[in-house]
Amino acid sequence: MALDQSVSRRRLLQLIGGASVAATAVGTLAACGGGGSGSSSSGGTLKVIGVGDQEAGLRKVLDAYKSSHSGFDFNLSFAPADQVQTALRTQLGGGNAPDVHVVYPGNGSAMSMAQLAKAGLLADLSSQSWTQKIPDGFKGAFQSDGKTYIFSPGSSMLGAIYNKKAFATAGVEPPTTWSELLSVCEKLKAKGIVPIALGAQTPWITQLIPYALVPGTVYAKTPDFDDKMLAGQASFAESGWVDAMNKYLELQKKGFFNDNPNGTTYEQATSMVATGKAAMAVQVSAVLSAFRAASQTPDDLSMFPFPATDVAADNWIPAGVVVGIAVSAKSKKSDQAKSFLDYCGQQENLNTWAEAVSCVPLYGDAKVDPALTLFLPALKANKAVPFMDQRWPNAEVQPTHFAVVQELLGGKTTVDAALKKMDEAYRKKA
Amino acid sequence: MPAVLVYAVVVLYPSIAGAGSAFTDWSGIGNAKTFVGIDNFKQLAHDSQALGALRNTLLLTVAIVVVQNGIGLLLALGVHTGIKSRMALRLVFFAPVVVSPVIVSFLWKFVYNPAPDAGLNAALGAVGLGALRQDWLGNPSLALWSVAFTVIWQCAGYSMVIFLAGLEGVPAELHESAMVDGAGTVARFRHITWPLLAPAVTINVMLSTVGGLTLFTQIIAMTNGGPGYATDTLSTVLYKQAFVFGKFGYSTAVALVLAIFVAAVSFLQIGYLRSRETAA
Incomplete structure (x- = not known):
């Protein structure tokens, strides 16, 4: 039984990727866009706004990042899903977006990656190494015109x-x-x-x-x-x-x-x-x-x-890929913000976040929440739909x-x- | 002159610039926008959701104007008498007015909890009226009236204060001489109090009409326009178009129509009510 409760991350990748590849059309692999180095980190307070559903994971990873980066601090707040559409969108429209904020994967809502990327509001993350590990089937959720704009810990x-x-x-x-x-x-x-x-x-x-x-x-x-x-x-x-x-x-x-x-x-x-x-x-x-x-x-x-x-x-x-975070294209601390997203993309931190929100990690080998065991046969049979x-x-x-x-x-x-x-x-x- | 400049910069320019978006397809973010002429207004004329919202807005406004002012007047007459607790009662009736509408809405959401053992339904059950229990905010036929009741509950005290100010201005001698002439309570209200309250009626009707036509906070906080579209008003429609659907241009068109509509109604209303004051 214990064996059934965990599954190889690589295997799941193939499964989910295979299942949803038919439903996503992405032309090219992650192209390297402009943007920061993703490695520099300066001091100061990073303003972060998330949605209630992601609090458990996002808070843990931010806390961990803070303890390992001296001089870093963050101001984290959360809004219910229905308010994210308005309060945060108003901030984006007004040009005073937080440095890091919640974004929904793919298209289909006013706060979705595709809609915001189209308006030039998200920073390009394509140069970060974790973006190369996004499974093919999920690229449509992360990328617009071949560039990656969102980090998400995995699929729900x-x-x-x-x-x-x-x-x-x-x-x-x-x-x-x-x-x-x-x-x-x-x-x-x-x-x-x-x-x-x-x-x-x-x-x-x-x-x-x-x-x-x-x-x-x-x-x-x-x-x-x-x-x-x-x-x-x-x-x-x-x-x-x-x-x-x-x-x-x-x-x-x-x-x-x-x-x-x-x-x-x-x-x-x-x-x-x-x-x-x-x-x-x-x-x-x-x-x-x-x-x-x-x-x-x-x-x-x-x-x-x-x-x-x-x-x-x-x-x-x-x-589906769970709600993620992105760096505002207008952030004055974009280097620091990108550095945090790069940190999120590291396997250990990705696993921490994924576990906290009971989702299957985006890549790598990790145990999934035992509560999801009954979903695994359908995943194995490529019967998953975004x-x-x-x-x-x-x-x-x-x-x-x-x-x-x-x-x-x-x-x-x-x-x-x-x-x-x-x-x-x-x-x-x- | 400096005042005109400040007014122009702070009010006129943003209003006109904002109204300009009504003729574009702007999404509200980014710079991409195309001039679309009066397309947004044409679309509005055929938008079943907006027309339903217009109907809801008018129903809400009529209910609020009539009931809120009716109750406000009764409360004012009640606390204008010589009863001992009148000051305390004035305070109690006015108290909801000073609470934020968002807080009042959330409190009433608890009161309207559909479970039989919670809020209003529990109270009805406790006094043997269990058969009247309702899904106050979840029943599409009832939700609009549940919201209206909350608004009236909160704002009746405001109407009361304005009527009270009017009542204080009615000379006591008129009542005294009418009493000497043998006029009863009803006759004195009809021939003395009511005509002299005309300015207070004008203010109350105007304020509650504008409040009703632009009602937004309580609806968003209690029902978000739902269930379905049952409590959508023009204000919630323009908000959703801008912030949920990402259609800022269309939303501004709705806002412009709403603003003109409110101005026209207010203009006609004030003309009528003023002439009534003069006649009185």
């Missing part, structure tokens, strides 16, 4: 975070097919346990169940769905997204969510699973540490891939997705109308 799995004690109370095991999932939920409900905690008042939570389901309902049958979407040969409304959304609503109709998901927040849902009041929540492994922190018995929490279909082989998993928004062409699709899910849960729209609205947002100019 998306599935169900579950409370083992609650499962044991109902005498159930993690399901591997959609029908099994429904039967597990039925048994949990019969025991008075909320099967799935859903805090859909917090906008980004609304997307997680569709993200967990579409690898099975869309990408298993059409691995190049993103390319087809970009080429205008596919649409949300005429794809497996319909099945995924119907399944989302089926879970609601059967009473498998907590009452009033639209009025429940992420924090409330987290607490429900941590205390065993609810049995599971569909989430990214990066927030497993937050669930553990909210629980008195953190060892009771683990994860399993959320099954989307009744054919176990079709149940692909979502695995988070959907990372390849959406503009910043409007994702918020539209949030809004239509809330409308669906509130009974204010239909699956067809909701997906057509997403198609409409997708077709808008970037």
Whole structure:
């Protein structure tokens, strides 16, 4: 069992890289751009703004860097995901960005690497040695026009975070097919346990169940769905997204969510699973540490891939590069900031960060969080799909997705109308 | 002259320069922008989200103007009497006004917790009204009114203070002579107090109208415009267009339309209310 709980980093690299290579198109290897040497380090206070999800890892690495670099100090603050879009973006627009700040990998949001790099707001990191180790399949998340602009510690799995004690109370095991999932939920409900905690008042939570389901309902049958979407040969409304959304609503109709998901927040849902009041929540492994922190018995929490279909082989998993950091192109301390990112890229520090946020390290041989064990077979079989928004062409699709899910849960729209609205947002100019 | 210069530099130039972005496709960051003429305004006319937000804005404004001022007036009349605790009550009713709207919103988010054993739902259960428990902010048909109630709860004290100032200005002799003539409480309110309160009504209606039309903080803090688009107002739409969708140009177009709309409504309103004051 112990052996199963760790996996060779090199092996995982091949697996994930292979799985997502089809979905990312990058022309060249990291080209050497301008920028600083990445090795010089002067004194002074580095201003760093992160997003709540990355706090556990980023703080650890900054602390370690500070203790090994005399004269270095940092001013670190965090914002919830929804505020990063506004507060930080305003600072970027106003030309007073922090030296190092959070950036989302790939494209698809106003704070994503591709959008910010296009506006000339990020410093080029291509000359740093760690950038040569980015797996091919992940380059699209890190690079724009062949230059690397973001550091991320690795990839996060998306599935169900579950409370083992609650499962044991109902005498159930993690399901591997959609029908099994429904039967597990039925048994949990019969025991008075909320099967799935859903805090859909917090906008980004609304997307997680569709993200967990579409690898099975869309990408298993059409691995190049993103390319087809970009080429205008596919649409949300005429794809497996319909099945995924119907399944989302089926879970609601059967009473498998907590009452009033639209009025429940992420924090409330987290607490429900941590205390065993609810049995599971569909989430990214990066927030497993937050669930553990909210629980008195953190060892009771683990994860399993959320099954989307009744054919176990079709149940692909979502695995995406986790939120990272970048150096502001306008930072007056860019040498020092780049030096810190170079430090993050060193294997030991990368592992520290990756472990703290329960993600699979970007490269190298390292143990992964035992909670991710059940995801490894799908990774080995090249059945991993990057988070959907990372390849959406503009910043409007994702918020539209949030809004239509809330409308669906509130009974204010239909699956067809909701997906057509997403198609409409997708077709808008970037 | 120096004052005009300062006004020009601090207010006029940024406003005009900002309004100029409404005719571009600027993303809000970087320098890339193209002149697109009135495309943004054409798009706005067909934007179902913005039209829904306009409807929400108007509904909220009407609710706030009518209910907030109604309650404010009743509170003012109540604490304008000779009751012993009137000073303490004035303080209590005015207290929410001095709290930051963000803090009030977060407090009410707790009150509106949908769980049956929390906040307002728990209170309803405790007094035997469990059947009235609601998903106050999560139900798309209810969320807008839940937000409106929070705003009214916070701002009614403000309307009260303005009405109170108006009431203090009503000469006591008028009431005394009317009482001698045999006028009852209702008749005295209708023929003496209400006409003399006209300036206070003008100020309150104007302020609450502008407040309602530009309502933003409470919505962002409590519902973020959701569930879905159920509580989006023109202010939250222009904010999302600028900061979430990265469409600063379009957002400025929405802002410009909102500013003109608020100015027009205020202009018409003040014209009517002033003429009413003179008539009184």
